[in-house]
Amino acid sequence: MTDPRRGFPSMDSLLKRPEVAPWLGRYGRQTVKESLRRALDRARAAAGAERQGVEDVLCGARHDLAARSRLSLRQTLNGTGVVLHTNLGRAPLAEEARSAQAAASGYGNVELALATGQRGSRYDHCADTVCELTGAGSAIVANNNAAAVALVVNELSRDREVLVSRGELVEIGGSFRIPDVVARSGGRLREVGTTNRTRVADYEAAIGDATGLILRVHPSNYRVEGFAARPSLEALVSLAQSRGIPLAHDLGSGLLDADLLPGFPLGPTARGSLAAGVDLATWSGDKLLGGPQAGIIAGDAELIARLRRNPLLRAFRVDKTTLAALEATLMLYRDPDLAARRIPTLRMLREPAGTVEARALAAVPEPPAGSPARVEVTRMEAMAGGGAFPGFAIASAGWAVTGVDADRLAAECRAGTPPLIGRIERSAFIVDVRTLPEAEVTRAAGVVERALARLAEDADG
Structure with a gap:
């Protein structure tokens, strides 16, 4: 056979x-x-x-x-309405930042001083611009904000106590917690006050010979309301200076200037924190700043010089394309109006709901003939995300798809080319157009239409 x-x-x-x-x-x-x-x-x-x-x-x-x-990391359309979506990479970069990143992908003077031909420092590339924008004496960039905080704790309070209010012992993304970051950085956490109320006197009573650092943490991803209080930053600065103890302020999302987001709840800014007199301020590059993932440390020049000599900095070192994108983003802030127009994060957060609705109306997905699906343009609420402005809703608009299984439609859209991520509310599949710039709205509509067509084919089969 x-x-x-x-x-x-x-x-x-x-x-x-x-x-x-x-x-x-x-x-x-x-x-x-x-x-x-x-x-x-x-x-x-x-x-x-x-x-x-x-x-x-x-x-x-x-x-x-x-x-x-097929690359596992792919361009994805964000229809969730969460501007700084951690699972989707947080801040989309400005065109200037993307261009700078591409230019830096080859050879570049990362650690070469072009004027002398001698070895330079990668940390010089963004420092001057950070200082110009914030009034800091010096600055340094690590690869993310958790690394920035860890570096500060390790240098200023290794084997010593770090004073933190109990109301500021936050958990950040991925189940990482401030107490764990402090402990792994070599510091000994000393909790101060209570969860809802902490006074200057609580800090003063905790200060002793073992105190190495007072750490103020902005609780950016939650709110404590009601019978709650904590000392002003100025009061903490006064205490720290009177006792000769460095004060570091972890801003989290790190807005440079509150005027950039009119109408949003006022929170600490990098410029305001340093003006109040903190020794060091740390914040993220890829949240409200609208740049690449990075941890920025700015403040006292002598303390920054110590951080530069810390061996841990090698482990937290930022790469050349990140430095290029960050510097290009920071340069846009020299003109606040330009920053508001050119940085996608600021543009999306500031955009009027009526403009978002008009963009949604211009590209409504059409279900296939005979499909029970209905697509309506409706008002909805977006949010900043990224641990910024918790509980603050942003008026927005987008598409609500009903008449079909929302979970199946969401799965089909995630499998689309490119993938589209939305959300499900009351059995409807929601696509918030606030987080879809004009160049992506038509593509998103096409993904929804193809997904609805596949559902219709399955139903016919």
Whole structure:
């Protein structure tokens, strides 16, 4: 008897096929061979039941190559209405920042002083601009804000006590907590006051020979209301200076200037914190600042010089493309009006709800004929996200899709090209257009339409 698996083309003959030649140039010979081998194995396994020819093998290899070459980190359309969505990478970069990042992807003077030809420091690239914008004496950039806080604690309070109000022992993303960051940084946490009320006297009573640092943490991702109080920053500065203890202020999201977001709840700003007299302020680059992920430390020049010499800085080192994108973002802040127009985070947060609604009306997805789906443009509420302005709703608008299984529609949109992420409210699939710039709205509508068509096909089948 003849084995039905015989007669399949050899690997050499497949590699010589004209259809395969472009694959070799794009994916490389070894990758193409592996996909062809997988397709041949599937064809041989199916032989005798569902015989496959050469074209079937090539088709299988083509799909295998596409699947294996698809990047896991992909551009995603944000229809959630959460501007600083942690799962979606927080702040989208301004065009100037993306251009600077691309330019820095090759060789660059990361640690070379062009004026002298001698070795320089990567931490010089953003420092002057940070100081110009905030009034700080010096500045340094780490790879994220948790690293910035850890570096400050390690340098100023290693094996010593760090005073933190109980009402500021926050948990940040990924279940990481301020007490854990302090402990792993070498400091000994000393809790001050109570969860809802802390006074200057509580800090003063806790200060002793073992005190190395007072750490003020902005509770940016929650609110304490009702019978609550904590001392002003100015009062803490006065206490710290009178006792000769450094005061660091972790701003979290880190808005540079409250005037950039009129109508939003007032919170601490980098400029205001340093003007009040804190020794060091730390904040994130990829939240309200609207830049890449980074941790900015600004303040006293002598303390910054100590941080630069700390061995941990090597572990927290920021890379060249991040520095380039951050510097380009910071430069936009020299003109607040320009920053408001060019930085996507600020633009999305400031955009009037009527403008968002007009953009939603201009590209409403159309369900396929006979589909029970209905798409309506409706007002809704967005939010800042990223631990900024907790509980503060932003008037917005977008699409509400009803009449179909919202969970299935959400899954189909996530599987789209590009993926579209929305949210589900009261059995409706919601796409908030505030977080979809004009260039992406039509694409998002297309993703919804194709997803609805697939649901309709499944229903007919």
